[in-house]
Amino acid sequence: MKARRTIILDMTPEGEFRRPRAPEFGRTPWLFRLAAAGALVALVLGTLALAAFAFWLAMTLLPVVIIAAAIAYAAFRLQLWRSGRGAGGWRG
Numbered sequence: 001m002k003a004r005r006t007i008i009l010d011m012t013p014e015g016e017f018r019r020p021r022a023p024e025f026g027r028t029p030w031l032f033r034l035a036a037a038g039a040l041v042a043l044v045l046g047t048l049a050l051a052a053f054a055f056w057l058a059m060t061l062l063p064v065v066i067i068a069a070a071i072a073y074a075a076f077r078l079q080l081w082r083s084g085r086g087a088g089g090w091r092g
Contacts, residue, residue: 010018 010020012018
């Protein structure tokens with residue numbers, strides 16, 4: 001069975017209904033503010049750690065990319081030399 005929400009009617013001695021009080025949005029519990037600040041700090045530090053990891057990975061792979069580019073350039077120049085074409089175009 002579902003628990004129903006009870007409605008409380010607040011009435012003045014004169015017989016008029018009082019309006020329900022608006023929630024106080026300006027005053028949040030200190031524990032909630034502390035948890036929100038901790039979550040924000042964790043988010044910022046997590047983002048910083050992820051960026052540092054990506055930078056480290058890029059710097060680690062940079063020598064591999066440079067060596068691979070040098071080997072590819074040497075292979076390309078070797079193919080040009082074998083085919084009889086140098087930097088000046090066709091020889092023939």
